Amino acid sequence: MSIPTLPDAFVEKHAAKGWPVGLAGVALVIIGTFMSWSFDPNILGDLSVYGYPGGLQILAIILSLLALVLLLTVKGPLASRLGQWLDAALGLRALGLWLLIYMVGVILAIATDSSGLVNVDPGGWISFVGAVLVFAGSQVIPLRELRDLGRARLPGWFEIAAVAVVMAGVLFGAAYALAREDAWSFVLVLVFAGGTVAAMFRTGTMGWFGHVATRRRKVLTLAAFAVAFFFPFTQQGSDANMSIATSVLIFAATAIGLNIVVGLAGLLDLGYIAFLGAGAYVASSLSRSAFATIDWHPPFLVIVLLGGCVSATLGLIIGTPTLRVSGDYLAIVTLGFGEIFRFSMFNLDGNNGPNLTNGPNGIPGIPELAVGGFNFGDEHVVAGITLGRFSNYYFLLLLLMAFVILVFTRLNNSRIGRGWVAIREDEKAAEAMGVNVFGLKLLAFAVGAFLAGLAGTIKAHQDGATSPDQYIFLESAFLLAAIVLGGMGTIAGVLLGATILKLLPEKLRFFSEYRLLLFGLTLVLMMRFRPEGLVANKRRLLEFHEEDEKLATAVESELVEEAK
Incomplete structure (x- = not known):
């Protein structure tokens, strides 16, 4: 301000x-x-x-x-x-x-x-x-x-x-x-x-x-x-607040995966929520729910890896033919893919296709996650504080978040990450310098989809049900908004953006009729006064403030200090 x-x-x-x-x-x-x-x-x-x-x-x-x-x-x-x-x-x-x-x-x-x-x-x-x-x-x-x-x-x-x-x-x-x-x-x-x-x-x-x-x-x-x-130990066993916290972590983990595609590689994906849905449907179909359609119940670690791999495969399938285009055309194609995924989940009901998803009814009654003898649905008392089911899932999601952040950080600081940034800045120049543009774009789609699939497998058990209506275009828009609001190409920015977009609607329910209006107004103000996001990547900060010589000097000195 x-x-x-x-x-x-x-x-x-x-x-x-x-x-x-x-x-x-x-x-x-x-x-x-x-x-x-x-x-x-x-x-x-x-x-x-x-x-x-x-x-x-x-x-x-x-x-x-x-x-x-x-x-x-x-x-x-x-x-x-x-x-x-x-x-x-x-x-x-x-x-x-x-x-x-x-x-x-x-x-x-x-x-x-x-x-x-x-x-x-x-x-x-x-x-x-x-x-x-x-x-x-x-x-x-x-x-x-x-x-x-x-x-x-x-x-x-x-x-x-x-x-x-x-x-x-x-x-x-x-x-x-x-x-x-x-x-x-x-x-x-x-x-x-x-x-x-x-x-x-x-x-x-x-x-x-x-x-x-x-x-x-x-x-x-x-x-x-x-x-x-x-x-969780500061919430006195509050399931309401811990439910919000787990939703924030799932949303943030998915948004960091999208940050690879949008923030690093510069590819506008408007159907990214489909990869989260793919992971959720894999976990739902392989669960012990009475409505599950696959009679195979492997350990949860196997399900997590399968969910990530299925989502990554979808990323490769959609990426191979569509990454030949860019800009607005890529956005339209990915938007179409997100809608195709949702309608496919509707149609895989045994009437219009094989019965894999129970159509619009989805897969309800997903049992609580159990790893070894630990049931995530049970309450546990630690240091005199009762931790409910949402606290249990919260700790599991913390491990997932640590893994997602590690993957993002390592890729960002590697030759692959520098190649993505080069593609984002100028695709033609990057190709002229020998960067494998198509291969790196495809890798960005696959890695981002894999991380979203991992989050989806946990989301299915936490929600207890999976249905196509959970994966509409608006969810993809909110994921993209979290990245833009927080700061593209950063981890702290995405975490902050995800927290704002998930927390505020829950705590400000008296604005229920005007939440989308306030959300749009917030984005407009952000684009006007801080287009680089709340936690700006140093390169993007200079892009939006090229005329500020003092800022350029400060950022250059910070980059030198980080290099040391």
Whole structure:
């Protein structure tokens, strides 16, 4: 989100007022949080108590304290130590804007869930006025040139501790956000997180953390998987949240496979959901369901490999004749393939063809997955916390995700990955340089389809049923949107995009009639303000911002540092 700026002459004239106005705003926000915000105790988790801030009031206090730290960095006891490194003025502008958005959201939530603004108590208005003052004061504090915080080198133990603190914040922040059952509370927690991250970006702190993550990549990877592993233990056995988490992992694993095709090789595939469906139908047909059509029940590991291989074979079948075309023509052909797959599943019902899929009825009653003596449908108590069936599937999907990420990373950093990138950038030039264009395109389709097939075999058991209606074109569109939204060619971006597209519709059900409208609006805004995605690949970042010489220099130095 771009931060509104005032004319330089106006800023220079009122610069002396910015700091005291900002301090006054911080004080008012904090004072207001110790008063009642809402007359109705049933709104936003009971904000009607005096002298004892509620959850959302505590978040407002945290944003205010961050603003105070930045104010003291601009002018105060922290200026001599942090003022040379942190871009406190720019960070304060971002934080002031998000704090104002947060308080506007609180006022709207109270007014919407009650009979109007009359139910907003004085504390809410005091904190709102304070947010306005913080925002106004931040706009007239002049900016200045600082050192590049990303170049700062700190002791190794401090950098490792920073990684640990950030990842722990992600874990407990996610647990706190998912615990908000009220949609408005969930939105406000997201605004709080957005404001914190925006301030970190603007101050340069996130840039420094990016350099630390590059230098401590193994530590970051281990910390990320540790956070993912401990996540179910923060949900107190909540099947609802763990169901969302397993859906996110299946969606993300499939999207990473599509990322090979779209993000690396640059091939627009609009029928990719068919490969996920192929894996699911293989697992369903070979399961012990009463409606299964194949009387052979091999071990699950064999089923997983069969599902991946069947999907890869379909990738080769569709890829061999169609990869001779490119661009819009390839998109249309793959879209047709996705619809052919869905209608084929309808017709393989014993009347229009062999009975393999039970037609539109699909294959219901798929039993819970059992590996050895471990049944994924049973509850298990670990450290006093009950882990249900979705938690069991979650851990299995974590192993699948680790494998998918390993495959993507190895291929991306290999000669094959460089060949895919060359094809994406300029197919004719790559062919002229001796790159086997057709072979690499076909390999991208096969590998991407294989990974989707693996995810499909687990999805069948988790859902308990497989039907053709699960694999419509809209699902392929959402997979592609996750890649575009998160950042093509990246792993973190796809994970973030998949989480957003799967989590938000579940938590914002009061927008049920407008979810697709909001989704489309989000994509339009992304294409306008950040076309490279939320987590941008460095090469694509330069493609979209070729005129930014400072960015080019920074990216070049980062690539050199990674090469070391």
